Amino acid sequence: GNSVTQMEGPVTLSEEAFLTINCTYTATGYPSLFWYVQYPGEGLQLLLKATKADDKGSNKGFEATYRKETTSFHLEKGSVQVSDSAVYFCALRSTGANSKLTFGKGITLSVRP
Amino acid sequence: DAGITQSPRHKVTETGTPVTLRCHQTENHRYMYWYRQDPGHGLRLIHYSYGVKDTDKGEVSDGYSVSRSKTEDFLLTLESATSSQTSVYFCAISGTGALNTGELFFGEGSRLTVL
Numbered sequence: 001g002n003s004v005t006q007m008e009g010p011v012t013l014s015e016e017a018f019l020t021i022n023c024t025y026t027a028t029g030y031p032s033l034f035w036y037v038q039y040p041g042e043g044l045q046l047l048l049k050a051t052k053a054d055d056k057g058s059n060k061g062f063e064a065t066y067r068k069e070t071t072s073f074h075l076e077k078g079s080v081q082v083s084d085s086a087v088y089f090c091a092l093r094s095t096g097a098n099s100k101l102t103f104g105k106g107i108t109l110s111v112r113p
Numbered sequence: 114d115a116g117i118t119q120s121p122r123h124k125v126t127e128t129g130t131p132v133t134l135r136c137h138q139t140e141n142h143r144y145m146y147w148y149r150q151d152p153g154h155g156l157r158l159i160h161y162s163y164g165v166k167d168t169d170k171g172e173v174s175d176g177y178s179v180s181r182s183k184t185e186d187f188l189l190t191l192e193s194a195t196s197s198q199t200s201v202y203f204c205a206i207s208g209t210g211a212l213n214t215g216e217l218f219f220g221e222g223s224r225l226t227v228l
Contacts, residue, residue, distance in 0.1 A: 034215070043203055044203070
């Protein structure tokens with residue numbers, strides 16, 4: 001079946017540091033890949049997505065590239081801010097009309113001023 | 114923001130009592146989902162619905178039932194709550210056809226504590 005593996009957390013960084021959060025997946029075919037973010041006390045919201053190999057999703061300074069050869073979708077940001085402190089979830093959705101999202105376990109990011 | 118309202122937002126109950134959580138949407142989306150979020154487990158799908166009166170089980174459906182009598186409402190019921198069901202529950206919706214971007218829209222969550 002489908003699965004998503006995220007690096008272990010939590011992650012603590014200083015403001016303006018470079019961020020990488022690793023995500024690898026197992027799926028048949030060509031799934032769509034997503035990063036969701038959950039700010040404290042809120043539900044999840046889509047951060048970015050990519051629907052085919054070599055696509056790059058980007059939003060709010062975050063980027064992730066769909067790497068079919070390494071089955072990865074790592075999240076990066078060049079300079080994090082305190083306001084980026086949140087929980088980040090990698091997810092995939094297989095092809096098919098009734099397919100559902102499979103989430104990774106999430107990782108907590110804390111950014112210090 | 115997607116029009117999704119969960120109620121109640123917080124509830125404390127005792128073991129063995131029934132609990133119903135409600136999800137209401139104003140987007141007319143076909144698909145609705147219930148997830149639970151627990152530390153170390155991320156989000157796990159409990160049940161989902163692909164239309165009125167059409168529901169199916171997710172990966173952690175034991176101890177839960179759902180109902181969807183109209184498009185806008187999706188109810189999650191714990192017939193006899195147990196402490197292992199203490200969690201934060203999220204409702205989500207997604208569209209089909211032209212509305213199907215693959216994205217889920219989430220409610221703000223319902224925190225349930227079973228004593």
